[in-house]
Amino acid sequence: MPKVVLSSALSRWLPQAEGARSPSEVALTVSGASIGEALEQVFAQYPNLRGYVLDEHGTVRHHLALFIDGAALRNKRDLSQAIGKDSEIYVMQALSGG
């Protein structure tokens, strides 16, 4: 089954993370044949997460990166890319300081 991995910077905003002192990476097993379908399953489980990953037009946020089996998503507006049954999608924030 495909897996979606949320970085700790993202998983800390999940409802269950409230009160957690040091939220950790979260891995979710999903189904689906494309990146978009996999993410929709994550959003069904955590509705508030949609606005953290995508903007209001469904584009992956500018400062987020998606890696699918080690390769970065090239077109942040196109989530139709097919994934395999054992694919891993890493959702992570771009690294920045401040």
Add this chain to the structure above:
Amino acid sequence: MSDLLLVSTRKGLFVLERGNGAWRIARREFLGDNVALAMCDPRDGSWYAVLDLGHFGNKLQRSTDRGATWKECAVPAYGEGDEVSTGDGKPPQPATLRLIWSLEPGSAQQPGRLWAGTIPGGLFRSDDHGASWQLVRGLWDMPERRGWFGGGYDQPGIHSICIDPEDARMIRVGVSTGGIWGSNDDGATWKQCAKGMRAEYMPPERAYDPNVQDVHRLVQCRGNPQRFWAQHHNGVFRHDGGDWEEITNVSPSVFGFAMAVHPHDPDTAWFVPATKDVRRIPVDGKVVVARTRDGGNSFEVLRDNLPQQDAYDLTLRHALAIDASGDRLAFGSTTGGFWITEDQGDHWRMLDARLPPVHAVSFVSA
């Protein structure tokens, strides 16, 4: 008088409380996160906080227990086809929420009503405490909106929202950069209200064009809603129902961002001047507050207990607040300085803390 302050900073929301005559930090919320602004809704005591999370966008949080617990609300969203066109030659782009730049409650007769001003220029309305938002089309669809442009940010935005305390259908918003827009019918129709303002940064033939005026902050006197004050990019302006009048004698400078008007006395107002637009630091390294008590005919420079040497604190547009009594004011700076007065600015006290950069300050209604 209010004994609680919400201080929104680059690294969290700090709740200041007054006890035994002194102010101290009582709560630290969202520590480490960028809090753009916070406000207390006087109708039901709810607190709202806008988080501007660099990676994950803007979030709105609401607390109904004075900051003990928070719950995430919805945020304004633009629709398919909404486009940001600007008057400074930038190519059009799809509109996406960049920042909730202002947030104000509706009237007591409008429970749940909130207004949010955003970058890139949309005004939004909620009638359910922020659970859902609607773009105010009447303003967004004005052709003149496509002539607005960013002032400091890449895209234009609404930073000030004034709801008339006597008639909540009368709304005025300040736009950087797009002048002042007003509606007298609860947001259905809008007109430009910045006539009389002067933009010295524009070519001479455009200097009095209301739609290019870079208003930094717009405030309305609650006790006399006919009176508005504006801190503008190149000056201070006053409004009593006709054209805006320029006030040129603010000491030590007419440039700045933050201002406040007394809640009952329309002639009393405060400003936190900086040198000028290309040098956004206090004049001569001295932090001061300018106060007028006569509608702008004259100004006092208040400096008691404010740093008077090598101080480079800039106070942003939302970082000066006044309470409902009109006696207490507080302001914070981009270098984390924070000062409170309880006598309208005659004397100030510095908070004993080194805060992160301060974005916004507001009093919690008593």
